[in-house]
Amino acid sequence: MRRYLLELKLFWANRFNRWLLIAYFVAALAAIVMGNNAYKHELSLVAMAEDDYQQSLLDYRDKHDAGELKPGYMGYYLFHPVAQTPSVWTTLFRGERDESPSHLRVRLLGLQTQLNASDPVNADTLLSGQFDLAFVWLFLMPLLIAAMGVNVLADEKSSGRWSMLLSQVAQGRTIINRKLAMPALILAAVNIMILALAVVLTDLHLSWALVGVTVLVLLYQLCWWLICRWIVMLDRSASFNYLAFLSIWLFFSFVIPGLSYLYQVKQQKPGADAAIVFEQRQYMNDSWDRDKYADFADFLERFPTWSDTAPLGDEFDWRWYYAMQHMSDVVVADHVQQRVASKKASYEQGVLFSWFSPVMSLQYGLNRLADADTTAYLNFIEQVSDYHRQLEDFLWSFLFFNKPFEKIDFEHMPDFSYESDPKPWMDATLLKLLLIMGVFVALNLNSVRRAAWW
Amino acid sequence: MIFSIARHELVTLWRQRTLKILLPMMTLLTLLVAVNHWQQQQDFIEVQQQWQQLNNEKWEAQPDRHPHRVAHYGSMAFRVISPLSFLDAGVNPYVGNVLFLEAHRQNSSQFKQYLSSQNYMQLGSMTASTLILLIWPLVMIALAYRTVSGERQQGTLRQVLSLGVSFRQLLLGKALAYMLVTLVFLGLVFGIAAVFLSQAVLDTDIIQRFFWLFALYGLYCAIWVEIILLVSSLTTGNNQSLSALLLVWLLITIIVPKLMSSSADWLYPLPDRAVFDIRTAQAIAQIGDSHNPDDPHFDAFRQQTLDQYGVEHVEDLPVNWRGLVMQEGERITSEAFEAVYADVSRSIEDQRRWVMWGSLLSPYILSRSLSGSLALTSSDHVQRYEMAAERYRYSLIQSLNTLHAEDIDLAHDREQKVSQEYWAQLADFEYQPPPLKADWATMRQSVIVFSLWLFAVFSVLMFIRPRMTAS
Numbered sequence: 001m002r003r004y005l006l007e008l009k010l011f012w013a014n015r016f017n018r019w020l021l022i023a024y025f026v027a028a029l030a031a032i033v034m035g036n037n038a039y040k041h042e043l044s045l046v047a048m049a050e051d052d053y054q055q056s057l058l059d060y061r062d063k064h065d066a067g068e069l070k071p072g073y074m075g076y077y078l079f080h081p082v083a084q085t086p087s088v089w090t091t092l093f094r095g096e097r098d099e100s101p102s103h104l105r106v107r108l109l110g111l112q113t114q115l116n117a118s119d120p121v122n123a124d125t126l127l128s129g130q131f132d133l134a135f136v137w138l139f140l141m142p143l144l145i146a147a148m149g150v151n152v153l154a155d156e157k158s159s160g161r162w163s164m165l166l167s168q169v170a171q172g173r174t175i176i177n178r179k180l181a182m183p184a185l186i187l188a189a190v191n192i193m194i195l196a197l198a199v200v201l202t203d204l205h206l207s208w209a210l211v212g213v214t215v216l217v218l219l220y221q222l223c224w225w226l227i228c229r230w231i232v233m234l235d236r237s238a239s240f241n242y243l244a245f246l247s248i249w250l251f252f253s254f255v256i257p258g259l260s261y262l263y264q265v266k267q268q269k270p271g272a273d274a275a276i277v278f279e280q281r282q283y284m285n286d287s288w289d290r291d292k293y294a295d296f297a298d299f300l301e302r303f304p305t306w307s308d309t310a311p312l313g314d315e316f317d318w319r320w321y322y323a324m325q326h327m328s329d330v331v332v333a334d335h336v337q338q339r340v341a342s343k344k345a346s347y348e349q350g351v352l353f354s355w356f357s358p359v360m361s362l363q364y365g366l367n368r369l370a371d372a373d374t375t376a377y378l379n380f381i382e383q384v385s386d387y388h389r390q391l392e393d394f395l396w397s398f399l400f401f402n403k404p405f406e407k408i409d410f411e412h413m414p415d416f417s418y419e420s421d422p423k424p425w426m427d428a429t430l431l432k433l434l435l436i437m438g439v440f441v442a443l444n445l446n447s448v449r450r451a452a453w454w
Numbered sequence: 455m456i457f458s459i460a461r462h463e464l465v466t467l468w469r470q471r472t473l474k475i476l477l478p479m480m481t482l483l484t485l486l487v488a489v490n491h492w493q494q495q496q497d498f499i500e501v502q503q504q505w506q507q508l509n510n511e512k513w514e515a516q517p518d519r520h521p522h523r524v525a526h527y528g529s530m531a532f533r534v535i536s537p538l539s540f541l542d543a544g545v546n547p548y549v550g551n552v553l554f555l556e557a558h559r560q561n562s563s564q565f566k567q568y569l570s571s572q573n574y575m576q577l578g579s580m581t582a583s584t585l586i587l588l589i590w591p592l593v594m595i596a597l598a599y600r601t602v603s604g605e606r607q608q609g610t611l612r613q614v615l616s617l618g619v620s621f622r623q624l625l626l627g628k629a630l631a632y633m634l635v636t637l638v639f640l641g642l643v644f645g646i647a648a649v650f651l652s653q654a655v656l657d658t659d660i661i662q663r664f665f666w667l668f669a670l671y672g673l674y675c676a677i678w679v680e681i682i683l684l685v686s687s688l689t690t691g692n693n694q695s696l697s698a699l700l701l702v703w704l705l706i707t708i709i710v711p712k713l714m715s716s717s718a719d720w721l722y723p724l725p726d727r728a729v730f731d732i733r734t735a736q737a738i739a740q741i742g743d744s745h746n747p748d749d750p751h752f753d754a755f756r757q758q759t760l761d762q763y764g765v766e767h768v769e770d771l772p773v774n775w776r777g778l779v780m781q782e783g784e785r786i787t788s789e790a791f792e793a794v795y796a797d798v799s800r801s802i803e804d805q806r807r808w809v810m811w812g813s814l815l816s817p818y819i820l821s822r823s824l825s826g827s828l829a830l831t832s833s834d835h836v837q838r839y840e841m842a843a844e845r846y847r848y849s850l851i852q853s854l855n856t857l858h859a860e861d862i863d864l865a866h867d868r869e870q871k872v873s874q875e876y877w878a879q880l881a882d883f884e885y886q887p888p889p890l891k892a893d894w895a896t897m898r899q900s901v902i903v904f905s906l907w908l909f910a911v912f913s914v915l916m917f918i919r920p921r922m923t924a925s
Contacts (some may be wrong), residue, residue: 103727118562124806130716140709254577257574265570277554
C-alpha cells in the first residue's frame with residue numbers, strides 16, 4: 001500500500017500529468033455545460049411551439065363560439081407540433097440528434113412532404129461535430145491514457161533508473177503494473193467525478209442506467225489501458241510507443257468508422273428519395289384534373305370505414321381534398337418503405353462494423369441510451385405517421401359523417417407525445433467491449449511470454 | 455547549401471522504413487477514398503440532372519390549368535453537387551438536395567445525399583480533404599519530429615553548424631525536403647484526380663479551383679512543416695518534440711475546431727424547423743392574412759387599388775381582384791419569411807465569425823473553410839443556392855399571379871383555365887455557382903489570416919536560436 005502511495009506522489013509530482021488531468025476535467029465540464037444548454041434550448045423550443053399551438057386552439061374555440069368554425073378549414077390551417085422530446089441523456093451524448101429534424105409541425109395534408117423538412121442549420125457546425133461528453137470520453141480519454149502511461153517503461157529506461165528498479169523486485173512486471181495502475185485509478189476517479197458532477201449540474205438522476213454508463217466507461221477505460229499496457233510491454237522506444245498508440249487510436253476512431261461509412265453509402269441508390277416528394281406532388285395536383293367522382297369512389301373502396309358518406313356534389317369538397325392528400329401518401333408508400341429499410345440497413349451495417357472498434361461500439365451504445373440514433377429517428381417518424389392518421393380519423397369523422405363539431409370535441413383532439421424506443425443498449429455494448437478487450441488481454445499475455453525479464 | 459541539406463535529409467528519410475511505409479499507404483488510401491467518392495458523385499449528379507429534366511418536362515406537359523393551381527403545383531429544384539466534391543465533400547452530407555417550390559410557402563430542402571449518419575466520424579468524414587488536412591500533418595510529424603531535436607541529441611547539430619552552415623539554412627533545407635515529400639504525395643493524389651476530373655469537366659472555372667485547392671493544401675502543409683521544425687528546434691529532445699507536436703496537432707485539428715463550433719451553437723442558438731415556421735406564420739399574421747376577407751391590411755389594399763383604377767367596386771376593376779390579392783399575399787409571405795430568415799442568417803453569420811476567431815489558434819479551421827469555398831461545397835454556397843431558388847420561386851409564383859390577375863375573370867374565377875402554352879414560356883430554374891473571381895471576396899479574410907499564419911511561423915522560425923545540446 002505504501003508503495004502505491006509513493007507511486008501516487010510520484011505521479012502527482014509530474015507537472016505534465018497534473019495539467020493533462022486538469023485539462024481533461026475542464027474539457028468534460030465544458031462539454032456537460034454546453035450539452036445541458038443544448039438540451040434546455042431544445043426543451044424551450046418545444047415549449048414555445050406548444051404555447052403557440054394552445055393559442056391557436058383557443059382561437060379556434062373563439063371561432064366556434066362565434067359560429068364560424070369550419071372543420072374542413074381547420075384541417076388545412078391548424079398545424080400540430082410534433083417533437084421527439086430529447087432524452088435527458090442527450091445532455092451528455094448528442095448522438096445523431098442534430099442530423100435530422102426532431103421538432104416539426106404537421107397538418108392534414110400529404111404527410112411525406114412535411115415529414116422530411118429540415119432544420120435551419122449552420123452546416124459548418126454539423127461538419128465539426130459536437131463537443132459533448134461522448135466526444136471527450138470516446139476520443140480524448142484514450143489519448144490521455146497514452147500520455148500518462150504509454151512511456152512508463154521507456155522513461156525509466158531513458159533516465160537510467162530501470163536497472164536499479166529491476167534489481168529490487170522479483171519481476172519487472174510488478175513495477176510496470178504499479179506505475180500503470182496509478183494513472184488508471186486516478187482517471188477512473190476523475191471519470192466518476194465527472195459523472196457525479198453531471199448529475200449535480202443537469203437533470204440527470206441516479207438510476208440503473210447511470211450505473212450502467214459508469215460500468216461501460218470504466219470498461220472502455222480498461223480496454224484502452226490494456227492497449228497501452230501491451231505497447232509498454234513491447235519494450236520499444238518512447239517515440240515508437242506514442243506513434244504505435246496513435247495509430248491504433250486512429251484506426252479505431254477514424255479508419256474503421258470511415259470505412260464503415262464508405263461501405264454504407266456504397267449500398268445506397270443515389271437520389272432515389274426524391275421520388276417521394278416528386279410523385280406525391282404530381283399525384284396531388286393531377287387529381288384536380290382527373291375525374292373526382294371516380295377518384296373518390298376508389299378511395300372509399302380502399303378505405304371502407306368512410307364509405308358510409310354522402311355522395312360528392314359539384315362544389316369543392318373537403319372530403320375529396322383530404323382523400324386525395326391521403327392517397328398521395330399511399331402512392332409513395334413503397335418509396336417511403338424503401339427509404340426506411342435503407343436507413344435501417346445502413347444503421348445495422350454500422351453496428352456490424354462497431355464490433356471491430358471499441359470507440360464505435362461504445363458510441364452506438366451511448367447513442368442508443370440517449371435515444372439519439374437512427375432507431376430513435378425512425379421510431380419518431382413512425383409515431384408522427386400514427387399521429388397523423390389519428391388526426392385524420394378525428395377530423396374526417398366530422399366531415400365524412402356530417403357530424404357537427406361541438407365545443408367539447410376540442411377536448412378529443414389527438415395529442416402527440418413521443419415515446420422513446422426501449423430497445424436495449426447495454427448488453428451488446430458490454431459484449432463488444434469485452435470481446436475487444438479479450439483480444440488485447442491475449443496480446444498482453446503473449447508479450448509477457450516473449451519478454452524474458454518479466 | 456540549402457539544396458544539399460535538403461538532399462541529405464531526403465536520403466536520411468529514404469533510409470528509414472517510416473517514409474517507405476507511410477507515403478505509399480497515405481497516397482493509396484487518399485486515392486481509394488477519392489475514387490470511391492468520384493463514382494458516387496458522378497452517379498448522384500446524373501440522377502439529380504435527370505430529376506430536374508423530368509421536373510421541367512412535367513411542368514411543360516401540364517394541361518390547361520388555373521394559374522393558382524399551377525402555383526400550387528409549383529416546381530422542384532434538384533441541387534447538383536460540385537464536381538470537386540470527391541476531393542472535399544464539405545457540407546454536402548449534411549444538407550438536403552431536393553427543394554419543392556410552391557405558392558405561399560418557403561419549403562426547406564429535403565433528402566440528403568446519403569442516408570447514413572455522420573455521427574460516428576467525429577474526427578472528420580472519410581474524404582480526401584480530411585486525409586490531407588487532418589491525417590497528413592500527423593504523418594509529417596511522424597517523419598520529421600526529430601529532424602532538429604535528433605541532430606541535437608546525437609550531437610551532429612553542433613558539427614553541422616561548425617561547418618559554416620547557418621541555422622536558418624539548415625531549417626530551410628530541411629523544410630524544402632519535407633515540402634518535397636508533401637508535394638510528391640499531393641502530386642500523386644492530384645495527378646490521378648486530374649485524370650478523373652478531365653473525363654467529366656471542361657469548365658475552366660472548376661479547373662482553376664482544382665489548382666487552387668492543390669496550392670491551398672500545399673501551403674497548409676507548409677505551415678505544418680514550419681510548426682514541426684519550430685517545435686523540433688525548441689524542445690529538448692526527440693520525445694518532448696514528439697509529445698509537444700502531437701498535442702499541437704490535437705489542439706489545432708480537433709479540439710479547437712470542435713470547441714469553437716460547439717460554443718458558437720451555444721452563444722448564438724438557432725430555432726428548429728417548427729419554431730422557424732411559427733415565427734414566419736406570426737410575422738405574416740402581423741402584416742396581413744390574404745385568406746381573411748376582413749383583414750385590415752387587405753381592406754386598405756382594396757381601397758388603394760380601387761382609388762388607383764378610379765372605380766367603386768372590385769368587380770369593376772380591369773384586372774382580377776383575386777389575382778391582385780394573391781400577388782399581395784405572396785409579397786407579404788415573402789417579406790415575412792425573409793425577415794425571419796434574415797434573423798437566422800444573422801445568427802449563422804455570428805456563429806461563423808465566432809468560429810473564425812478560432813482560426814487564430816488553428817490553421818485547420820481556415821484551410822477547411824477555404825477548401826470548402828474552393829471546392830464549391832461550403833455552407834455559404836449551399837445558402838446562396840437556396841436563396842437563388844427562393845428568388846426563382848418568388849418570381850415564378852408572381853408571374854402566375856399576374857396571369858391570374860390579367861387572364862382570369864373575377865366572375866367564376868375558379869372554373870376558368872389558362873392555356874397550357876403559357877407554361878413553356880415561364881423560365882426553368884437554372885443555377886450557376888459563383889465564379890472563382892466572385893468567391894475571392896468572401897474568402898478574403900480567411901486568405902489574409904492564412905497568409906499571416908504562413909509568415910508568422912516562418913518569421914519565428916527564421917529568428918530562433920538553436921539549443922545546442924539536449925538537456
